[in-house]
Amino acid sequence: MSVRPDPLSTLSIPDDTVVEEHDLVTDGDVLIGAQSTVEFGIRGRNVVAGERVRFGGHIEAGGDCRLDTWCSVGDNVLVGEDAYLGERIEIDGQLVVGGDLDIGDDVQIAEGFEASGWIVIRNPMPTVVFLFMYLTHLLRMGEDDAAEELVDELFDEDGGAEPLTIPKGATVSDDAWRVSTPAKIGRDCRLHGNVRAESITVGEATEIFGSLRARDDIEIAPGAVVHGDVTTRSGTVTVADDARVWGNISCEHLDLARDGVVDGTIRARGEVNTGLSTDPDGSPQ
Template sequence: MSLRPDPLSALSIPDGTVVEEHDLVADGDVLVGAQSTVEFGIRGRNVVAGERVRFGGHIEAEGDCRLDTWCTVADNVLVGGDAYLGERIEIDGQLVVGGDLDIGDDVQIAEGFEASGWIVIRNPMPTVVFLFMYLTHLLRMGEDDAAEELLEGMFDEEEGPPPLTIPTGATVSDDAWRVSAPADIGRDCRLHGNVRTESISLGEDSEIFGSLRARDDITIAPGAIVHGDVTTRGGTVTVAEDARVWGDISCEHLDLARDGVVDGTIRARGEVNMGLSTDPGGSPQ
């Protein structure tokens, strides 16, 4: 596992993630940073959200679900394992928990709740805050190995796919994915909405029904399809072999590989390299 100072420092969408009928569906865990808005319903293995996250749909977690204080959910919360709810959470639907329920003060559940295991009313520790403060402390102390072990314990990639991570303060909806961070979108993904980030890497055979806009570089891997414009303020747009852009491209520099298709107008202020061969990462050869 590559070590980052903050696992929520980028929008990271693992391979095979799709949007199905207003649900964001991931094979692995879903991690949402504080003060974010997710208009989709969420389906994943374990679902963890920081403070003041607003979900516009339901949550379905095969494993555990942890929501920190002041989170709101517009529909049901269905949890196969244990649930941990902080103070002043609002759930506009029903809460169903297959395991134990650890619940804080002043939690409002419109349609009631049921749990198969123990029910404990207290204020659960905000795990997201604790883990990342501890991780930051380890890095400052130079304990890189210990920090990496902590990350591997949180997200064991050998036991399943890497987590879907949404950074702090992000807005995710059918209209747009807006984050002040880089975006790494895996292969075989199918997403709806315009993507607005610092930089974008779109994986092989993924399909975006919306435009891409970034401050820095945008890389579109082989077989990927973008149904919209591709725009960068000061970076390079790379369109790999067999990639398709059904829209205009506006950029500083453009690398367009053999068999890459752009069905629109190309505006580049700097160099335009056409007919190059590119590797899967988008680097010209």
């Protein structure tokens, strides 16, 4: 098998992701690292969360939903297919499952639950442990192709929608998206909240209603709009053609394309390059 990076080492927002009335909506899967807080409701395909993740709103999973131990959900959990709930989970609303329900001990569901398939009461294995053991078993049996297919399916490498991934210990809300990792935001997204990350990449035609702040580089692709300040402690800010920043920029270096617009004050401690043409991905030529 080829070696792949940790899928939760980056805040990754796939193309066409939007925030609608306090719901975070994506076409693909949602993967959330342990000990994170997500104040939005979540609407996606498969929703997988590590232990001690707190959801401020509801969860709507068109496919499966798997929540590890000590997770809490502030509203309903609606699952189109199967659900796997670890022990000591709290759901403040109703649980509705279209398929089978695998549920652990001491799970509290305020408004009751219903499942169309089998209901098994036990302690489901934590998601990360389950996947690791399954992959290890396949590899020990020499089933490299089967293991490769499993990883491809999990991470949609054969043309499916890219998963939305939130790293361990993150906080995501209308106020701010706070992570200690790089943040990669896809194209045609519409997000609310200030973004705080190690580095930030904003895709084409994405609109962000909030500021951007990073320790390293910030790249804003063609057609993207940022309604807020853009600040980096020691990196370069790149504003591509037709990108708009409605706020101030503070950085070490600035690359401003010919048709990029900054409606605010620019403070750069190093070089300021203006009038550049850019590649389609927003990088200066």
